[in-house]
Amino acid sequence: MMLGYIGRRAYHSIISLVGLLTLVFFLTRLTGDPSALYLPLDSSLEAREAFARLNGLDQPIYVQFLQYLQNLLSLDFGQSLRRNRSAIDVALEAFPATLKLAFVAMALATTLAITVGALAAARPRSIFDRVAGLVSLAGASTPDFWIAIVGILVLAVGLGVLPTSGTGTGWHWIMPIAVLMLRPFGLLVQVVRGTMISALASPYIKTAHAKGMKRHKIIFGHALRNSLLPVITVAGDLATGLINGAVVVETIFGWPGIGKLMIDSIIQRDFAVVQSTILVTAIAIFIVNIAIDLLYVMLDPRIRY
Amino acid sequence: MTASDKAILTIENLTVDFLSEGDPARAVDNVSFNVCPGETLVILGESGSGKSVSTGTVMGLIDCPPGDIVSGALLFDGIDLTELDEESRRALNGRRIAMIFQDPLAYLNPVYTVGRQIAEVFEAHSDSDVGDVRERVAKLLERVGIPDAGRRIDYYPHQFSGGQRQRVMIAMAIALKPDILIADEPTTALDVSVQSQILELLGDLQRETGMALIMITHDLEVAAAMADRIIVMNGGKVVESGKAQDVFTNPVHAYTRRLMTALPHRSPTTEPTPSAEVQGEILLKVENLSKHYVLGAGSFSPKREFRAVDDVSFTVHRGETVGIVGESGSGKSSIARMLLRLDEPTSGRALFAGEDIFALEGRALNGFRRRVQMVFQDPFGSMNPRMNVRSIISEPWAIHRDILPKARWNDRVVELLELVGLKGEHADRHPHQFSGGQRQRIAIARALASEPELIVCDEAVSALDVSIQMQVIGLLADLRSRLGLSYVFITHDLPIVREFADRIMVMQQGKVVEDSNTEMLFNSPSHPYTMSLLNSVPRPKWAR
Secondary structure, three states: OHHHHHHHHHHHHHHHHHHHHHHHHHHHHOOOOOHHHHOOOOOOHHHHHHHHHHOOOOOOHHHHHHHHHHHHHOOOOOEOOOOOOEHHHHHHHHHHHHHHHHHHHHHHHHHHHHHHHHHHHHOOOOHHHHHHHHHHHHHHHOOHHHHHHHHHHHHHHHOOOOOOOOOOOOHHHHHHHHHHHHHHHHHHHHHHHHHHHHHHOOHHHHHHHHHOOOHHHHHHHHHHHHHHHHHHHHHHHHHHHHHOOOHHHHHHOOOOOHHHHHHHHHHOOOHHHHHHHHHHHHHHHHHHHHHHHHHHHHHOOOOOO | OOOOOOOOEEEEEEEEEEEEOOEEEEEEEEEEEEEOOOOEEEEEOOOOOOHHHHHHHHOOOOOOOOEEEEEEEEEEOOEEHHHOOHHHHHHHEOOOEEEEOOOHHHHOOOOOOHHHHHHHHHHHOOOOOOOOHHHHHHHHHHHOOOOOHHHHOOOOHHHOOHHHHHHHHHHHHHOOOOOEEEEEOOOOOOOHHHHHHHHHHHHHHHHHHOOEEEEEEOOHHHHHHHOOEEEEEEOOEEEEEEEHHHHHHOOOOHHHHHHHHOOOOOOOOOOOOOOOOOOOOEEEEEEEEEEEEEEOOOOOOOOEEEEEEEEEEEEEEOOOEEEEEOOOOOOHHHHHHHHOOOOOOOEEEEEEOOEEHHHOOHHHHHHHHHHEEEEOOOOOOOOOOOOOHHHHHHHHHHHOOOOOOHHHHHHHHHHHHHHOOOOHHHHHOOHHHOOHHHHHHHHHHHHHHOOOOEEEEEOOOOOOOHHHHHHHHHHHHHHHHHHOOEEEEEEOOHHHHOOOOOEEEEEEOOEEEEEEEHHHHHHOOOOHHHHHHHHOOOOOHHHO
16 A cells, blocks of 8 residues: 555656656756857867767757657766766765755754744743744744855854865864754744644643643643644755755855755756756655655554555 | 532632633633532533533633633642642542543544553553553453454544544543543534433443542433433523432523423424425425445555445425434435535436436526525534625625625625524624524525525534524524525434424435434334434433
8 A cells, every 4th residue: 555655656756757857958958058168269160069069969959858868768867068977976976965964954953943842832922932933033034145154254254163164074064054954943943833832722632631641741742743744744845945955055165065066067057967966856855755745644643545 | 418528529609710802701600519429410501601611620621821710619529629739730630530521533632542542541640550551441441332442442533433432531531430520511422322322331430430420511311311410500600500300390590491491302392383385396306316435445455335325315395394314424414415516426316496406517507506505514614704794695696696786785684684683783793703503693694695495404503502503493494484495404413303394304324214204203203213313312310
């Protein structure tokens, strides 16, 4: 039953994937001719034609597209113009850096948000609730590029306690993760608080009180489990946003992830790499979505696929 | 026998306010009562009478704020319940005082198995190391009558029927053999036949354990069946109290007397309200109507067909009222939904004034919708909360342009409101500003707005208090004779239609088991199921 469901989802995913790749194929070609970028400004017409022929750019676009599809079937994703290597390898190499960043940021943001949101909901309108509301609203609405640049200015340039960019030591992780988790944290606190307040007003909470259960068990045992479904929906959505490459944050902090690779390749008109990064992230996003559906089933026995 | 020194719980001069936007509203006003071990005290009252609030304070389930215990004492076995801190309160709840509620589906946590939820009672009172918890839970489930308890212990609440869920709640409540069980409308959400089983179970458990039972209900039959003593509450005050038989046979207070006459289940004292002249013309003719659902289409379970409505035929003449009676799941609401084209049938025909309803489309369907209207069970849920009464009632005229020119809308809204017993100035209010009975009147006014010939009422009075129920039925009967309407009146409550319906169809599991003239059905029911429905009305305790 469950396997059938996953199979069905995978099948639908492939259809949307083909649509997505088609769209990306034509959109990248609208950015212009790569030979203008890869050859010297004064190179001859012959040299340009040779470059085009070598990379198959001289063919009509629909022929190029059919060729691309055919290559896809034999798992040939094309060569990077810039790096002269298999495009998919370039994309796969950059992906772990993004995944690690996204995973740590989301895990921290979700755990913190659930704790803060649940405690705020347990005592609505208390001081804690008001502070949590203010902080989360600020987090959800502050632009990440601004906080990233201010962070670099104050912590790296000004105080010199953290590195400005790059990877290497644990210190390099702090600022990118803090900036990345700010928005998910803010949004999730608000979602958790809202769903927890309505869960705490549910009749089964009254039953739990009538049973004489401890207050923290009622909050974290009975109410939280029931309020997690909408939280997971939103968290999943935010997670896909991060997997998709935290383009801005990766670029600002020079983080060698897939977001940075994607934006670089677009600027460099490295078509095969753009297509490969999108293929990799799209598959990851489909997997996350299926994982969320499975989480639903685990959390709510009433849901069956 | 009711000496207060023997009482396990004594409530003296309890007054509770609810603060809404700074204005305190008195929910409970100077209420006193007590209950002794082994005794059943029934608190009888309609919604908003303060009966649930007064028992809620006993368990500390009233949130303060907005609730506020202004004065009074709650003495349980010598302990003042108003002075308890959280920890001592927790030690009492579930162990010495337990409670069951009206809607067991909502009061059970949907994501945990019933076994785990019952076991929590033991855990909460550090009683979980005594013997094997799982075995104790299974024994409890068995005791309250859950078949195959050893396996069902791992089931989730949604996998039980309504009656079984209430049994689970009861198992949870009696787990530690409390001194007092408070039952807040425990059978209101259940079918009559299930209701009597649950009441019987509560009675048996009380005899076994000698616990005191405080039962809150609005249902006079339930009250009579269970009570040793009764207090009647109205508007937050106790208006009458005494031995059950005395209160029932010789009510002193005017409110109690009025409540007793609202009892629809007595043999008819008044002449039945005459229907509109039943003319020979057939208005609605339903032929072999069926609705099947395919269940369990997963790959593990084979496909099963569920026949919600199974080959049902009946006719409604112009001016006639046909009652469709059955318990939940009998298919009566499915019929209503199909007749209004809210749902498509699997097979069969329904001719309205000679035209097949299920073949109608576009303009013809629109014209049909105007001639048949529906009144739903939950008037609040079926009205847009952001629309005021004027726009709710006049909406049909915006759809069916030919009924009324726009200039006349306001006057007509006032006329309709007055027709259903409300006032013209109510037009500018919103649904939440009315009581349940008033909202149902608005729903009726809305149904009347399109000048229908047939009104389908689906449990239209089931959510209302008894005295209000009779008022609304009286209104429907009055409109019937004034406007020449026909009704299909769907209900689970057989006695309620006795004075209203010309003919009654009894349904069970999708099939019509009996279809006859109302008086004949009550005097000489022919099908065993009809007999069981008539007999499952509980008998007074003192008459047994």
